Amino acid sequence: MKRTDYLVTDSPAIDQVGVEERISRFSKRSIKKESKMAALKMALSMVDLTTLEAKDTPGKVKQLCTKAMHPHSAYSDIPPVAAVCVYPNLVRVAKEALKGSKVKVAAVATAFPSGMSTRKVKLEETKWAVNEGADEIDMVISRGHFLASEYNFVFDEICAVKEACGQAHLKVILETGELSTLDNVRRASDLAMHAGADFIKTSTGKIQPAATLPVTLVMLEAIRDFYYETGKRIGMKPAGGIATSKLALNYLVVLRETLGNDWLNADMFRFGASALANDLLMQIVKEKEGVYQSIDYFSKD
Amino acid sequence: MAKTKSKKNVAIKFDTDWKYDPAPESKDHIRLQESYDLFINGEFSKPSSGKYFETINPANEKKLAMVADANEKDVDRAVTSARTAYDKTWSKMPAKERGKYIYRIARIMQERARELAVIESMDGGKAIRESRDVDVPLAAAHFFYYAGWADKVKYAVPGASAKPLGVAGQIIPWNFPLLMAAWKIAPALAAGNTVVLKPAETTPLTALKLAEIIRDADLPPGVVNIITGAGATGAALVNHPGIDKIAFTGSTDVGKIIQKAIAGTNKKYTLELGGKAANIIFEDAAIDQAVEGIINGIFFNQGHVCCAGSRLFIQESVAKKVIRKLKDRMETLIVGDPLDKNTDIGAINSKMQLDKIKQYLKIGVNEGGEMFQTSCSVPSKGFWCKPTLFTNVSQSSRIVQEEIFGPVLAIQTFRTVEEVIEKANNIPYGLSGGVWTDKGSKIFKVTSALRAGVVWANTYNKFDPTSPFGGYKESGVGREGGLHGLMPYLEVEHN
Structure with missing residues (x-):
């Protein structure tokens, strides 16, 4: 897509009060019985199990990969998560540990989480992560440039990173916690999709607030409009701050009633989270057994 | 403005593999009696007519209870009891004490x-x-709000003295049975009046539960009387010489009958009647939130709302986009069991109302309107109407001019601000309206130009006890809610 086909001023206005009202209505949906079990399993299969700490080691990542493939071995019907998300220097370790499974390796790149580096460095890092075996690249946009209305700079950067990704899928992190308004969230979503994002993602997890339901709804509506305009389906990844099953189910309700069946799978929707997986497992086991089990019955990594 | 190009054959599939299971609200704790009598003078007593009628659940047509049919004698008994309570107790009581009862x-x-x-x-x-x-x-909020006014009435009209009117006869509709009872009873009591209230014949049960609550609250006997019945009971109440004020919410036709009936008497009145609100979407509106506002405007309470946004005006540059989004959103509306917590649209209130709506659907199609209904299925028993919209209608269409009182939206497009103001006002009603734009100055211009009692900007169907509500033209006389809603229950004397 050429830049000339798209103007950031095409993005519609967003009314925050209206968005919050819509979210409060979504949150009143009551998910019970089989529909709850199906949703819990679906949510688990959409998790990008994430560790993004400076103290991460190969040992930690290997443990996480095992958890990703076998979240809870006590039952045979519990699906693996979608991906493991790590820093670029641990991609090879993760790839090795996940060999033979369907779990993908996602790498954060482009001077994550700030993005405060040169384009050259960002592209090198991206290519390197892909070479190491990353299936997916989670990049950050240059928020300073975006807020200074230098949309072309941001657009070109995403295009360049997309090219550097080659076959790897590109998730574009908007870092909505730094964009300040929902109008900006909508503009950044439109811009990222037109520049070639395969997924748009809310947050790095390093800035508060991270993912919220209102921000996610605005992004999903942008995806819907983009789909109607181009016929292309773009994926969505809320990340950070989603720690409970109840909240995850709320996200799935918003997803279901905004984008419908074609997005209700791990190819089109992901949760960037670390604590969520075990809460989902606890709820799944509770649904099966009728009682809650202690957290000590669920492995941390 | 945004491009409106879109790919053909691209559609969102809302019929998803993952579905919501039924989530019914429990009704195990509900105790309904076989039959309900008339609440007169602080107790339930049998109707002198000896007659009872059925009230049914419109979602399954099953009988819920039998309800007493009050005749003229019963009405007279209720009015006499209200008069005695007014003369002997309620008007003599310190205002602060009246407030306590309302709280x-x-x-x-x-x-x-x-x-x-x-x-x-x-x-x-x-x-x-x-x-x-x-x-x-x-x-409940209405009772709380007006309880606060009870001992402050003399400050409501600075420089004048305000006295209650006496006995108020109140007739309420079936669309918000309990809420309308609150809108009527709370200000009347706060101002120091006593009341005789008649709920609609299809929905009397919560008013009768309210009678139990009033009895349990130890209100002096006769201050509130609640009598059930149909049109004849209402007529007897309107025509009773012991009534000082009539408060009516319902159809414009009945409102006119009431006006005629009380012409030449000393009875004061407020009428809250029909509506056919214009909901106006400008091209610079926050489109997705406006779509939600359209949904709330017309499908809230199955469209059984006098202030429903039943006439939609969309600026031509965004019309296609808005209509597509609207149809998508309609597809996600869950129609069915009213007691299911996930239900968005319940049952049509009665067979009579459903027949009326169906007739309008026919009229709309015959007039050349293009009808769209969602693909949902509806239960076989009970009264149901799928969410419906009409495009290709014009200002002269009957479904644009007349109040349908159902989940049926008529869509027109416009080009300029002046054009839409003219079309919006070109109707015998003037109860409410909605304006959707991101531009503040446009909000002020358009809302001031609309001849309607309540106009919402970038929202719809917002209600608050402190805010007055009522109509222009055939939508009624007088206001309810807020200080404005207290005034029709007071006799103000300027010193």
């Missing part, structure tokens, strides 16, 4: 909120989501 009603309503919500949904067909989150909390 007590509000608190008991809150305590019994769940029960009231479930009965409201069973008797009227409205979704429990609405009766639980809107009807019941707002009804």
